[in-house]
Amino acid sequence: MVSDSTNGAGDHYDRMADLKAFDETKEGVKGLVDAGITKVPRIFIHSLDPLDQKAAQQIKEPHQLHDDELKAKLEVPIIDLKGMEEEDEEWRREIVKAIGEASESWGFFQLVNHGVPESVLEELSQELRKFNEEPKEVKMKHYTRDPMAKVRYTSNFDLFQSPAANWRDTLYCNMGPHPPKDEEIPEACRESVLKYSDEVKRLGSVLFELISESLGLNKNYLQETDCAKSHVFLGHYYPACPEPELTMGTTKHSDADFLTILLQDQIGGLQVIYNDQWVDVPPIPNALVVNVGDLLQLMSNDRFKSVEHRVLANRRGPRISLACFFTAFPLTKPFGPIKEILSEENPAIYREVTVKEIISYYASKGLDGNSPLSRFLL
Ligand SMILES: O=C(O)CCC(=O)C(=O)O
Numbered sequence: 001m002v003s004d005s006t007n008g009a010g011d012h013y014d015r016m017a018d019l020k021a022f023d024e025t026k027e028g029v030k031g032l033v034d035a036g037i038t039k040v041p042r043i044f045i046h047s048l049d050p051l052d053q054k055a056a057q058q059i060k061e062p063h064q065l066h067d068d069e070l071k072a073k074l075e076v077p078i079i080d081l082k083g084m085e086e087e088d089e090e091w092r093r094e095i096v097k098a099i100g101e102a103s104e105s106w107g108f109f110q111l112v113n114h115g116v117p118e119s120v121l122e123e124l125s126q127e128l129r130k131f132n133e134e135p136k137e138v139k140m141k142h143y144t145r146d147p148m149a150k151v152r153y154t155s156n157f158d159l160f161q162s163p164a165a166n167w168r169d170t171l172y173c174n175m176g177p178h179p180p181k182d183e184e185i186p187e188a189c190r191e192s193v194l195k196y197s198d199e200v201k202r203l204g205s206v207l208f209e210l211i212s213e214s215l216g217l218n219k220n221y222l223q224e225t226d227c228a229k230s231h232v233f234l235g236h237y238y239p240a241c242p243e244p245e246l247t248m249g250t251t252k253h254s255d256a257d258f259l260t261i262l263l264q265d266q267i268g269g270l271q272v273i274y275n276d277q278w279v280d281v282p283p284i285p286n287a288l289v290v291n292v293g294d295l296l297q298l299m300s301n302d303r304f305k306s307v308e309h310r311v312l313a314n315r316r317g318p319r320i321s322l323a324c325f326f327t328a329f330p331l332t333k334p335f336g337p338i339k340e341i342l343s344e345e346n347p348a349i350y351r352e353v354t355v356k357e358i359i360s361y362y363a364s365k366g367l368d369g370n371s372p373l374s375r376f377l378l
């Protein structure tokens, strides 16, 4: 077990001291790589995922696989929003149906022709990289674990809670409904964070309308519950890793929000669970990956799925991803299964919860591979 203070050989290992020493550098994983390490330090070493163990077993015993399983082409649905501005009813019906089906089966889809200009995404990716590659004196000023700070540069928000650390550094900016002061956002990416924030908010609003309709509700339903009132930007930087098989870019988790919009770069590594196996989400230039979060699964009374996903560490790098989490404001507002979709045959299976409750759950345990939703079942 990675968090033990002794290993199999019986030598003493003070994990907490190693975590503290790493955190106090305020240089993140990028700092380790810059220092030229060639081995993954012990705090980053993960135990093997049960689904990976199963897959390894199947490779050893291929006769157990059915032909159709071998042939099945597993692909996260791709949804094309081309024609969005023409307000064609037939088009809208088809998109609403496709979004509903993808949210029920995969919990994920890739969105193309989404209207967010390529230049905005490209600029933010480049500037986020620039920020992460600035001299440590510049970056350190933003390094904090203060939960009240609207802008935080941190390596592993759950460093001291999770069983094993991730090979990843993150810039967190809480953009709404009250954005940070301009000067709180690192100068290297300030303008591009602000531009991206406006664009992604606009796209979020389109998606919440389409999702409301796919649940059979009027298009303003979800936004009127304030579930998209706030959005948080997470810019992830995954440095190249010398031993990627020993660690993870991001541990298996589901998202503690209503909806996530994500841009991954061409390196890849994002995987989702489908039919009890890990499936790659292949990078498509300029596409945005959209996924259902825990709170939307809860509001839809399990019709939509907040599916677990992870990011593999990679020898190539850095990998950059830009994530936007849509969440409620205030955090103390309760959300439960939507009354309009409940019936005698479909009674509520969850109690009401607040975003604060879900966030505290993640903050206390860190990413440990467990979904919080089962805690809220009636
Ligand atoms: O970097 C990625 O591709 C995914 C990140 C992610 O899952 C998250 O921020 O919740």
Ligand SMILES: [Fe+2]
Pocket (backbone or CB within 6 Å): 253, 254, 255, 309
């Ligand atoms: Fe995620």
